[in-house]
Amino acid sequence: MHVAIIGNGVTGVTAAIRLRRKQPDWRITLISGESKYHYSRPALMYVFMGHMTYQGTKPFEDDFWSINRLDLRRDWVTGIDAARKCLTLHRGGDFHFDKLLIATGSKSNKFGWPGQDLRGVQGLYSLQDLRSLYHNANGTRHAVIVGGGLIGIELAEMLHSRNIHVTFLVREPSYWSNILPMEESGMINEIIREQGIGLKLKTSLKEILDDGSGRVCGVVTEDGERLECQFVGLTAGVSPNIDLVRDSEIETGRGVLVDRGFQTSVQDIYAAGDCAEIVTGGERNLLQQVWYTGKKQGEVAGDVLAGEDRTYDPGIWYNSAKFLDLEYQVYGRVNLNVPGERNLFWRHPEQLQSLRIVYAEEGVIGVNLMGIRYRHDVCERWISEQRPVDFVLDNLAKANFDPEFFDRHESDIVPALREQMS
Amino acid sequence: MIDTATLDYDFDEETLGFEEPPAQPTPPASWPERLSIAAVALGFLALIVTLLGPLSGTWAGILLSFGLIVLGSAAYFWFAYRNTVPGIKHDGIMFGSATHLGLIGWGLGIAITGFYVVLYWWPEYLERGVRLVDPLSHALAGGPADRWFFYGFLYTLAILVFGVRMFMKYRHNRYQIIRTASVMFFQLGFAFLIPQLLKSFNQPEFYFTYFWPLKYDYLFPSTVDSLTSHPGALGVFMVFWGAVATFIATPVLTYLYGKRWYCSWVCGCGGLAETLGDPFRQLSSKTTRSWRIERGIIYSVLIFITVTTIALWVNSATEGRVFGRLSGPLASAYGFYVGALFSGVIGVGFYPLMGSRVWCRFGCPMAAILGIFQRFFSRFRITTNGGQCMSCGNCSTYCEMGIDVRAYAQRGENIVRASCVGCGICSAVCPRGVLKLENGPTHADRYPGADQPLAALQEALSAAKVYEGKNGAAAPDPVDPALRSQRRPLRSQFTRRL
Numbered sequence: 072m073h074v075a076i077i078g079n080g081v082t083g084v085t086a087a088i089r090l091r092r093k094q095p096d097w098r099i100t101l102i103s104g105e106s107k108y109h110y111s112r113p114a115l116m117y118v119f120m121g122h123m124t125y126q127g128t129k130p131f132e133d134d135f136w137s138i139n140r141l142d143l144r145r146d147w148v149t150g151i152d153a154a155r156k157c158l159t160l161h162r163g164g165d166f167h168f169d170k171l172l173i174a175t176g177s178k179s180n181k182f183g184w185p186g187q188d189l190r191g192v193q194g195l196y197s198l199q200d201l202r203s204l205y206h207n208a209n210g211t212r213h214a215v216i217v218g219g220g221l222i223g224i225e226l227a228e229m230l231h232s233r234n235i236h237v238t239f240l241v242r243e244p245s246y247w248s249n250i251l252p253m254e255e256s257g258m259i260n261e262i263i264r265e266q267g268i269g270l271k272l273k274t275s276l277k278e279i280l281d282d283g284s285g286r287v288c289g290v291v292t293e294d295g296e297r298l299e300c301q302f303v304g305l306t307a308g309v310s311p312n313i314d315l316v317r318d319s320e321i322e323t324g325r326g327v328l329v330d331r332g333f334q335t336s337v338q339d340i341y342a343a344g345d346c347a348e349i350v351t352g353g354e355r356n357l358l359q360q361v362w363y364t365g366k367k368q369g370e371v372a373g374d375v376l377a378g379e380d381r382t383y384d385p386g387i388w389y390n391s392a393k394f395l396d397l398e399y400q401v402y403g404r405v406n407l408n409v410p411g412e413r414n415l416f417w418r419h420p421e422q423l424q425s426l427r428i429v430y431a432e433e434g435v436i437g438v439n440l441m442g443i444r445y446r447h448d449v450c451e452r453w454i455s456e457q458r459p460v461d462f463v464l465d466n467l468a469k470a471n472f473d474p475e476f477f478d479r480h481e482s483d484i485v486p487a488l489r490e491q492m493s
Numbered sequence: 494m495i496d497t498a499t500l501d502y503d504f505d506e507e508t509l510g511f512e513e514p515p516a517q518p519t520p521p522a523s524w525p526e527r528l529s530i531a532a533v534a535l536g537f538l539a540l541i542v543t544l545l546g547p548l549s550g551t552w553a554g555i556l557l558s559f560g561l562i563v564l565g566s567a568a569y570f571w572f573a574y575r576n577t578v579p580g581i582k583h584d585g586i587m588f589g590s591a592t593h594l595g596l597i598g599w600g601l602g603i604a605i606t607g608f609y610v611v612l613y614w615w616p617e618y619l620e621r622g623v624r625l626v627d628p629l630s631h632a633l634a635g636g637p638a639d640r641w642f643f644y645g646f647l648y649t650l651a652i653l654v655f656g657v658r659m660f661m662k663y664r665h666n667r668y669q670i671i672r673t674a675s676v677m678f679f680q681l682g683f684a685f686l687i688p689q690l691l692k693s694f695n696q697p698e699f700y701f702t703y704f705w706p707l708k709y710d711y712l713f714p715s716t717v718d719s720l721t722s723h724p725g726a727l728g729v730f731m732v733f734w735g736a737v738a739t740f741i742a743t744p745v746l747t748y749l750y751g752k753r754w755y756c757s758w759v760c761g762c763g764g765l766a767e768t769l770g771d772p773f774r775q776l777s778s779k780t781t782r783s784w785r786i787e788r789g790i791i792y793s794v795l796i797f798i799t800v801t802t803i804a805l806w807v808n809s810a811t812e813g814r815v816f817g818r819l820s821g822p823l824a825s826a827y828g829f830y831v832g833a834l835f836s837g838v839i840g841v842g843f844y845p846l847m848g849s850r851v852w853c854r855f856g857c858p859m860a861a862i863l864g865i866f867q868r869f870f871s872r873f874r875i876t877t878n879g880g881q882c883m884s885c886g887n888c889s890t891y892c893e894m895g896i897d898v899r900a901y902a903q904r905g906e907n908i909v910r911a912s913c914v915g916c917g918i919c920s921a922v923c924p925r926g927v928l929k930l931e932n933g934p935t936h937a938d939r940y941p942g943a944d945q946p947l948a949a950l951q952e953a954l955s956a957a958k959v960y961e962g963k964n965g966a967a968a969p970d971p972v973d974p975a976l977r978s979q980r981r982p983l984r985s986q987f988t989r990r991l
Binding site for chain 1: 494495496498499500502504505506507510511513514515516517518519520578579580581583584585586587588589665666667668671779780781876878879880881883884885886887889890899900903917920921924925926929930931
C-alpha cells in the first residue's frame with residue numbers, strides 16, 4: 072500500500088506520523104515543493120526577527136524521516152488524475168498512489184485590489200513569502216499592512232524589528248474586532264500604538280500605487296488618503312489553497328469538500344487541514360484554518376488513512392496568539408451579541424490584562440484571556456461539563472497557569488465579576 | 494492551476510538558509526546610553542593606567558577602573574532596556590556576531606579561555622592585576638590579594654553587572670527577577686564576602702554554598718582533617734554543614750523543588766551562567782547526539798569523583814595498604830582535568846561557542862546527582878498546557894541545557910529531564926504561554942510511570958543500553974518502530990521517535 076500526502080505542513084506530517092504508527096509496513100510519501108523538511112509555520116516570524124534560525128524551526132531532527140521511513144519528495148504536484156490514481160509532478164513526472172491525502176493548506180486572500188500584484192506587495196504564509204519579504208524589505212522605509220488579524224500583527228512585528236515604520240489599515244472600528252469583543256480589541260490597539268506602530272481604524276484599501284517601474288510606491292484609502300510606502304502586506308485572511316484540485320474531478324466548494332472522515336468525493340482520496348471544507352450536514356460547512364485544528368484534523372486523517380473508521384469531532388474550540396508583547400488565549404465560544412448569553416469582564420486597572428467569562432442558561436461556554444495564562448484542561452472541562460458560572464468563579468484560581476511569583480488577580484476578579492452578575 | 498511563480502520556486506533553504514534580512518538604520522543611542530558607554534571606556538583607560546602606574550594598589554585605582562566599568566555597564570543595560578516595552582527582547586540574536594558565533598563570539602571565546610589558562614598555569618602574568626585589588630583584600634580578608642581573590646572579585650562583578658541586565662531584560666517576569674536576585678545574593682555574600690571575612694578572623698576560607706561533589710575536596714580526608722583540627726568549633730561545623738548539604742539537603746530539597754533550588758538559584762557556576770552567560774544560551778546544541786555525549790561524560794565524571802573520594806578514604810583508613818599510592822594521583826588527575834581544565838577553562842571559556850552551561854551540562858557531578866533525583870524522585874516538572882503548543886521552537890532554542898523542550902511540549906507531555914536546571918526561560922519565551930515550572934504531586938500527572946520511580950529508572954537504564962548497543966536508534970527496527978516506542982515509553986529519543 073502506498074499513501075501519498077501532498078503538503079508537509081502540520082496536517083500532512085501529523086497524518087503521516089499517525090499512519091506510520093498504525094501501519095508499519097506501508098509506504099508513505101510526503102510531497103512538498105515548499106521545503107525539504109517540515110518546519111513550524113508559526114515560527115516564520117522568528118527567523119526574520121533573528122530570534123531563531125531556520126534550522127531551529129524544524130520540530131523533528133532531519134533523520135526522523137528516514138528512521139521512520141517517511142519518504143520525502145521535494146516537488147510541486149501539478150495535477151491529480153483521480154481515476155488512474157496518479158499525480159503529475161512538476162519536475163518528476165507521474166507518481167502513483169493507492170491512497171492520497173491532500174493537505175495543501177491556505178493562501179493569502181487578495182480581493183482584487185488594483186495594484187495587488189505589484190512588486191513589494193505580498194502576504195505572509197509560506198517559506199516563499201518569507202523569501203520575498205527579504206527582497207521586499209530591501210529599501211523599505213515605510214510599510215502598509217492591510218487587514219488586522221493574527222498574521223498582520225506578526226508581519227508588523229517582523230518589519231518593526233528591522234526599524235521599518237509600519238502603518239496598519241484596518242477596516243473594522245478596532246483591531247480584530249470582528250473576532251474579539253471591543254474591550255480586548257481595544258487593548259491590542261493600545262499595545263500597537265505603544266510600540267510606535269501606526270494604526271488607522273475604519274480604513275479600507277482602495278488602490279495600491281505603481282511607482283512606474285512595477286513596484287509599489289504608496290496606497291490610497293477609500294477615504295482618498297494617500298500614504299507613501301515601499302511595501303504592502305496583504306493579511307486580510309486566508310482561503311483554502313485548492314488551485315491544484317479545482318482542475319480535477321474532486322468536488323470543491325470554498326475548500327476541498329470532505330465528509331467527517333475527510334473522504335473527498337473520490338474513493339481513496341482524502342483532504343484535511345486548512346484546505347478541507349467539512350460537510351457537516353448542518354447549516355454551515357466547517358472550515359478551520361488555525362494550527363491546532365490542522366494538527367487535530369491530521370491526527371484523525373492519519374487514522375482514517377490507516378483504515379480506521381473515525382470521524383472528526385472539533386471538540387471545544389481553543390486558540391491563542393501573541394499581539395506584540397500581549398498574550399491572548401481563548402477557550403470555548405466567545406461570540407458577540409448572542410441572545411441568551413451573558414458576559415462577565417474584568418480588566419486590570421493599569422496593566423494590559425483581562426479576563427472574560429461567557430455563560431448562558433446551561434453553564435459557562437467561553438473564556439477569553441489577555442495577558443494572563445489559564446490551564447487548557449481546566450477550562451475545557453468546565454465548558455464541556457457545562458459548569459455553572461458560580462462553580463467556575465469559586466474555582467477560578469485553579470485555572471491560573473501564570474509562572475510562579477506572578478501576581479494572581481483572582482481575588483480581585485471574582486468579587487468584581489460577582490458584582491456584575493447581580 | 495498552480496501559478497508559475499510557485500512552480501519556479503526552488504530556493505534551497507537547507508544549504509542557503511536565511512541570513513539577516515535588510516533593515517533601516519537603528520535610531521541613535523540615547524544620551525544616557527552614550528554616557529554609560531563613555532564611562533565604561535574611561536574605566537578601561539583607567540584600568541590600563543592603573544596597571545602600569547602609581548595608582549596600583551590604591552582605592553582610587555579600584556574605583557576609577559573597576560568602579561567606572563561596573564557602573565557604566567550596569568547603567569548601559571538599565572537605559573538600553575528602559576526604552577523598550579517590557580517583554581521578550583530577542584530581536585537579532587541569531588544575526589549578532591557575539592551571540593551567534595561570529596568574529597566577536599570566537600574572539601570572546603578565545604579571550605576568556607586564554608584568561609583561564611593564564612589564571613591556572615601562568616599566574617605570574619596576572620600579578621599586576623592581583624596587586625590592583627590589594628586594598629579590598631586587606632579590608633575584607635586582612636591580607637594582600639592572591640590570584641583567587643582577584644578571580645573571585647571579577648567573577649562577582651560579572652554576576653552583579655549582568656544581573657542588572659537580567660533585571661531589566663526580564664522586568665515583566667518576577668520569577669526571573671527573584672531568581673537573579675538570589676544568585677547575586679549568594680555569590681556576593683556566600684561565595685565572596687563571607688569566605689574572605691572568615692580569613693580575616695583566622696578561620697578557614699569556606700564556601701557554604703559549594704558542596705561535594707562540585708567542590709570535590711570538601712569530603713576529601715585531607716580537607717576534613719584540616720577543618721576539624723582547626724582551633725575553635727567552626728571548622729567542625731563546616732565539615733558537618735558540608736556533609737549535611739551533600740547527603741540530606743540535596744535529596745530533600747531536590748525532592749521538593751527540583752534541581753533548580755541549587756543550579757539556578759544558589760550555585761556560583763549557575764549564577765555566572767544565568768547572568769554573564771544569558772546572551773549565549775541559544776548556542777547550546779539540541780541534537781540527540783549531543784544529549785548522548787552529555788550523558789556519557791557527566792556520569793563518567795560522577796563515577797570518577799566518587800571512586801576517587803572512596804579511594805582516598807580507604808587509603809586514609811588503611812594508611813595506604815589497599816590502594817598504595819594510587820588515590821593521590823587519582824585526586825590530582827581529577828583536580829587537573831576536571832577541576833581546572835573542564836569546569837574552569839572550558840566551562841566559562843566556551844560560553845560564546847557552546848552556550849552558557851557547558852560545564853553544568855556536560856561535566857558537573859553535582860548536577861548529575863541532582864539530575865537523577867530530579868528525574869525520578871522529585872515533585873518538579875515543567876507542565877505543558879494542553880494542546881496549545883504550535884511547535885515554534887523558541888523554548889528549545891533558548892534552553893541553555895540543550896533540552897529539546899518542544900519535542901515534549903508538542904506532544905502535550907510534561908518535561909521531566911535530569912538536566913533541566915529550572916531557569917524558567919522556556920516558559921518566559923513561549924509565545925503561547927504553554928510552559929509552567931511547577932512543584933506538584935510526584936504521581937500520576939508528572940509523566941507516565943512517575944509513580945514507580947524505581948521501575949522508571951530501571952527502564953531508562955535498559956533503554957540506554959539498547960540505544961548505545963545499536964549505533965543509535967537510527968538502526969531501523971525490523972519489527973515495528975511504533976511498538977518499540979510503546980514498549981519503551983521512557984526511551985530517550987524524543988525528537989526521533991514517532
